[in-house]
Amino acid sequence: MSPRLPWPDRHVPARAGRGAVTLRAAGVRVRRGDRVVLDGVDLEVRVGEVLALVGPNGAGKSTLLAALAGDHPVAAGRVAVGDRPLEEFSAAALARRRAVLPQQHAVGFAFTALEVVRMGRAAWARTGRSRDDDALVAAALTEADVTHLAHRPFPALSGGERARVALARVLAQDTETLLLDEPTAALDLGHQETVMQVVRARADAGTAVVVVLHDLDLAAAYADRICVLERGRVAADGPPAQVLTGELLTRVYDYPVRVHAHPETGAPLVLPHRPPRHREAGAAGSAARQQPEHAVEQRR
Numbered sequence: 001m002s003p004r005l006p007w008p009d010r011h012v013p014a015r016a017g018r019g020a021v022t023l024r025a026a027g028v029r030v031r032r033g034d035r036v037v038l039d040g041v042d043l044e045v046r047v048g049e050v051l052a053l054v055g056p057n058g059a060g061k062s063t064l065l066a067a068l069a070g071d072h073p074v075a076a077g078r079v080a081v082g083d084r085p086l087e088e089f090s091a092a093a094l095a096r097r098r099a100v101l102p103q104q105h106a107v108g109f110a111f112t113a114l115e116v117v118r119m120g121r122a123a124w125a126r127t128g129r130s131r132d133d134d135a136l137v138a139a140a141l142t143e144a145d146v147t148h149l150a151h152r153p154f155p156a157l158s159g160g161e162r163a164r165v166a167l168a169r170v171l172a173q174d175t176e177t178l179l180l181d182e183p184t185a186a187l188d189l190g191h192q193e194t195v196m197q198v199v200r201a202r203a204d205a206g207t208a209v210v211v212v213l214h215d216l217d218l219a220a221a222y223a224d225r226i227c228v229l230e231r232g233r234v235a236a237d238g239p240p241a242q243v244l245t246g247e248l249l250t251r252v253y254d255y256p257v258r259v260h261a262h263p264e265t266g267a268p269l270v271l272p273h274r275p276p277r278h279r280e281a282g283a284a285g286s287a288a289r290q291q292p293e294h295a296v297e298q299r300r
Contacts, residue, residue: 017047018047018048018206019046019047019048020046020047020082021044021045021046021082022045022046022047022081022082022097022098022176022177022208023044023045023068023079023080023081023098023177023208023210024043024044024045024078024079024080025041025042025043025044025064025067025068025077025078025079026042026077026078026079026080027040027041027042027076027077027078028040028041028042028043028064028067028074028076028077028078028079029041029074029075029076029077030060030063030064030067030072030073030074030075030232031075032063036075036232037060037063037232038060038063038064038067038074038232038233039232039233040077040233041060041064041077041229041232041233041234042234043064043068043227043234043237045068045177045208045210046208047176047206047207047208048203048204048206048207048208049203049208049209049224049225050199050200050203050209050211050222050223050224050225051208051209051210051211051223051224051225051226051227052210052211052212052213052219052222052223052225052226052227053065053210053211053212053213053227053229054212054213054214054216054219054226054227054228054229055228055229055230055235055252056230056252056253056254058231059229059230059231059232059252060229060231060232061181061212061229062103062181062182062212064229065100065179065181065210065212067079068098068179068210069094069098069100069179070086070087070089070094071100081094081097081098092123095122095123095173095175096123096124096127096175097175097176097177098175098176098177098178098179099120099170099171099173099174099175099177099178099179100170100179100181101166101167101169101170101178101179101180101181101183102181103181103182103185107154107155110153110154110155110156111153111154112150112151112152112153112154113141113146113149113150113151113152113153113154113157113161113165113168114137114141114150114151115154116154116165116166116168116169117137117140117141117146117150117165117168117169117172118133118137118172119169120137120140120168120169120170120171120172120173120174121133121136121137121172121173123173123175124173124174129174132174136172136174137172139171139172140168140169140171140172141168143168143171143198143201144164144165144167144168144171144195144198145164145191145194146161146164146165146168149161149164149165159186160186160187160188160191162186163183163185163186163187164187164191164195167180167183167195167198171198171202175207176206176207176208177207177208177209177210178199178202178207178208178209178210178211179210180199180209180210180211180212181212182212182213182214183195183199183211184196184213184215184218185214192215192218196218196221196222197222199211199222200222203224211223216244216249216268216270217267217268217269217270219240219244220240220244220267220268220269220270221262221265221267223240224239225237225238225239225240225243226238226239226240226243226244228243228248228249228252230251230252235248235252236248240267240268241267241268244259244268244270245259246258246259249270255272255273256272256273257270257271257272257273258270258271258272258273259271
């Protein structure tokens with residue numbers, strides 16, 4: 001017979017079906033001091049989708065993620081979890097609905113990586129889902145490729161290793177929505193791809209994922225939708241092929257950009273325009289390096 005739980009399983013939210021909206025921002029305005037960081041943002045987060053937030057520095061990507069998470073108050077507008085206002089949820093109830101990966105991964109004590117990942121299960125303590133703690137923690141360690149780091153102190157890990165352990169923590173939390181702020185920023189090429197493959201797999205399995213990215217090619221390769229933010233407003237929101245255009249990106253990033261189709265997948269490839277003089281300078285430097293030693297000696 002199952003042990004009696006201190007509170008009933010009705011505290012465990014049911015998972016929404018594919019395509020259902022898990023988070024919604026409507027007319028959201030956010031201030032930081034006297035500055036308006038977000039102004040009139042409308043956005044829906046849906047089960048089974050990877051939604052990438054992109055845009056230049058200061059566009060409001062991390063602030064929007066924090067507003068969706070309930071970690072930053074909104075000055076106007078509304079954020080809803082499903083069909084209920086976010087402010088109606090307690091911190092514990094929110095933690096069972098969404099998991100948040102911040103940019104910084106500081107831990108005050110010398111916890112092991114395994115202990116950090118287990119922290120992701122705290123929201124489910126004394127609920128029916130706590131029975132799955134060990135299995136979910138083990139699966140998250142494997143997904144983030146950090147099983148071999150399990151017994152190492154978290155502060156002793158490299159920046160990239162800490163980032164992957166932190167990702168494992170939010171994966172272990174096992175919520176219907178993942179909010180990830182630059183999960184690939186500290187990672188090498190291989191681990192960037194691995195993390196985005198995990199993100200894609202989670203969405204395909206029925207999770208709603210919002211991910212802040214600076215790498216537009218990663219966004220194009222793995223996201224179902226891309227929301228481009230420009231000065232606190234939504235400049236575009238839609239499938240990568242519709243959103244990632246040279247005209248839009250050139251305006252938003254204030255730098256000339258060209259977009260081509262990937263030769264194998266057809267996904268947009270974003271290339272910044274580099275003036276010819278850069279290439280000429282590189283060619284001149286290469287030619288100088290190839291000159292015989294006696295020619296260099298004659299110029300001295």
